[in-house]
Amino acid sequence: MSINRIAIYHLETLLWIDRLGTFSAAAERLNTTQPAVSARMRELEQRLGSSLFRRDGRGMSLTPAGRKLVRDCEPLLRDMEQALLGSGGFAEASGVVRIGAGEIAAASCLPAFVAAMKADMPHVGLEIEIDLTANLIQQLLTGRTDMAFAAGPVAHPALRTSPIGPVALVWLASPRVASAFGDGGGASVPIWSLASHSPIHGRMREAIAAARVAQKSLNLCNNARMMIDIAKAHGGVGIFPEPMVRAEMARGALVELAGMPALAPIEFHVAMRVVDTEPVLLRLFDEASRLRVAQIDTGQ
Known part of the structure; x- marks a missing residue:
């Protein structure tokens, strides 16, 4: 065993492979390349004289020796980091x-x-x-x-x-659209929501069903700021996170819709x-x- 030729970066790389599961993920985290990570692990195995990884087809896992090295070295590296921070802050x-x-x-x-x-x-x-x-x-x-x-x-x-x-959600539109919506023109007013994998979208679906708004009026956008700009340009009604529209509400550019279903915060x-x-x-x-x-x- 050539322990004097084992560097901290060998052990740090091993720990990140264990944490993230792949050589490529460890390389990205360490701002290096996958070939460089592979080379470090080959060097570490050679200098320890034992196999640290088990190759299973395209997959890879730690051997018992590899798991023991991770378990033993992780607290040592953590203590070293804390000691270095303790000296310099x-x-x-x-x-x-x-x-x-x-x-x-x-x-x-x-x-x-x-x-x-x-x-x-x-x-x-x-x-x-x-x-x-x-x-x-x-x-x-x-x-x-x-x-x-x-x-x-x-x-x-x-x-x-x-x-x-939590963040409160509010039904908003421009004053012109809000007035038309309140006068019974809701069926023709576009409704805007964030994309389907956003938590706000689920709230929107529930609220639309409770308000009996036509589903065909629903439009999706993956950018909340764009939705706010569309609403300010009289382009429809939306459910918005209150912190993002606080300034528009204060200026009167967007107003809250009356009589709409209450929305649970996010x-x-x-x-x-x-x-x-x-x-x-x-x-x-x-x-x-x-x-x-x-x-x-x-x-x-």
Whole structure:
């Protein structure tokens, strides 16, 4: 065994393969290539003198020796990271953190959170991706993102979650469309909803059924901001997250429709993988857990 030739990056790579399940996912997380990850693992096996992976056709799994090495080395690397942060503090932390968020979080609590994080950890790079909840959770589980701000219930044994509050939903239209809608012209007014894999879409379907609005009037859009602009241009009625339309309602550009079915709020959560124990990610998750998604930073 050539233990003096084993580097930290060999062990870090092994841990990310175990966490994410594939060499390609580990390569993406470590900002390298799959051939480089494969080469590191070949070197590690050669220097340890034992096989760490079992090849099953196209699949791959850890051998008992590989699982033992992961179990033994994970706390050692975590302690090393904490020791290094202890000497320099989080202000000296580095790396890249990938954050996924829905439009509602992006328009409310996320900007202030990102600004505060950059002030505390100026050397940590950020990659932020805006997407729908179903995609955010999938990206989180596959390791493409490290943390997600997602709508709806987030329940998965591989994820650690914390609630960050509800967001109210409101029926809105421009004053002109609202007046026509109230005068009995609802059958001819377009109804707008987010795409079918959005939690708001489910609320919309239930509300349309309760309001007896013609299903043929329903139109879909995968961008809430576009829906808001369509409603402001007198293009129809929609159900919107209140934080995103607060300014339009204050100006009177959009008004609430009277007599429409009540809408249950959408709960939001911040989530990260249970297996991620890096101090920087745990610190960010702790800070994110204190957020309230319905609050908007107005100090701009």
